[in-house]
Amino acid sequence: MYRAFEYGCDILRHQLVSAGIECLHQECYCENTGNVCYYCVKGNAVEIKKITVEIENNLSVGRLFDMDVL
Numbered sequence: 001m002y003r004a005f006e007y008g009c010d011i012l013r014h015q016l017v018s019a020g021i022e023c024l025h026q027e028c029y030c031e032n033t034g035n036v037c038y039y040c041v042k043g044n045a046v047e048i049k050k051i052t053v054e055i056e057n058n059l060s061v062g063r064l065f066d067m068d069v070l
Contacts, residue, residue, distance in 0.1 A: 004061040005035040011059060012067070015051045016041060045069055 009028065016023060021043035028037040041048065052067035059065075 001064075002030065002035065004064055005030075005037075008055065008059065008061060008065050009037050011055055012039070012052070015055065016043070016048070019043070019047060019051060021048060021051075 013023065016039075021041050023039055023041050025040040026037065029035070049069040052069060056062040056065050056067060
């Protein structure tokens with residue numbers, strides 16, 4: 001599960017960079033309740049949500065993720 005989590009984080013970072021979205025801060029935690037990663041990014045929320053939905057729907061392990069955009 002941890003490798004799938006890391007893979008998803010890597011894909012998200014790559015997609016954000018490819019879209020020209022700047023990552024200002026990142027924090028990841030591996031807890032007993034599961035893995036969590038928070039990103040503070042500078043970009044359009046709708047564009048960012050499209051990226052996360054694409055990952056969740058099209059990545060082989062994407063359904064394991066719940067990527068929220070606040």
